[in-house]
Amino acid sequence: MTKSQTRLHALSFDVEEYFQVANFASHFARDQWHTVEPRLDVGMDAILRALERHRARATFFFLGWIAERHPQMVRRCLDGGHEIASHGYEHAFLQHLGPEGLVRDLDRTEEALMAAGAPRPRGFRASTFTLTRNTFWAFDELVRRGYRYDSSVHPIRHPTYGVPDFEPGISRVERAGGSIVEFPVTTVRALGRNLPAGGGGYFRLLPGAVTRAAVAHCESKGRPACIYLHPWEFDPHQPRVEAKASARFRHYVNLDRTLSRLEALLGRFAFAGLEEVLEREGALSKRTG
């Protein structure tokens, strides 16, 4: 199969450590993160090499906390031609931050990214898809700060996040102060509802063919897919956390297959960062300068 050259799909990585995931929040107190041995390099090495091999580009949504401690990793992504965007400072949920907390969180993240050499971020993805109907005020702050796009709404039904009736493709969200493009991670429509197909745990749990079929489906409909993964998903030898069985399963299932599955996707489809894809699709105007 030759790689599709007609359509660019969006690829993204939420740059956080295994000890910062919501799934393990009760095992790693926020104020103890600095005491845990970093594993970031393992996953980032695997990702960046795979992207280079396949001449693919991606968006890296960095936590500000990570950018402060690993500025060389921000620069390495920039040197590879990738987009740097914001994943918030320390993986706090929007509903816990509140509108004022989000201002501080975005300030700190932007400062950390720019101190590491990145341009002011133009894209945002909230921790754990916590941009829901209850936190739509976050759009106002993103618009006010001049963000061009957001990728925080997951248009699925889920116990802790999701906006099931949200437009699953690219859309423009109109707010009183202006508008912003929303580019959600990919879902597939089945049984009358949107099901997650854009990455994370489902990428590892389901056979690789499922994700490839989802991207192929988007392509057949003339739409770009939006895939997301994390560096820790490319680190099969990371330390094991004694969490409850369901959390362990979700975090550790098929970690040794993530890289080969990503390579299979990269071999078949063309990928770029979200901003580039949105420009290509005409959802954002081409930036000059």
Ligand SMILES: [Zn+2]
């Ligand atoms: Zn995250």
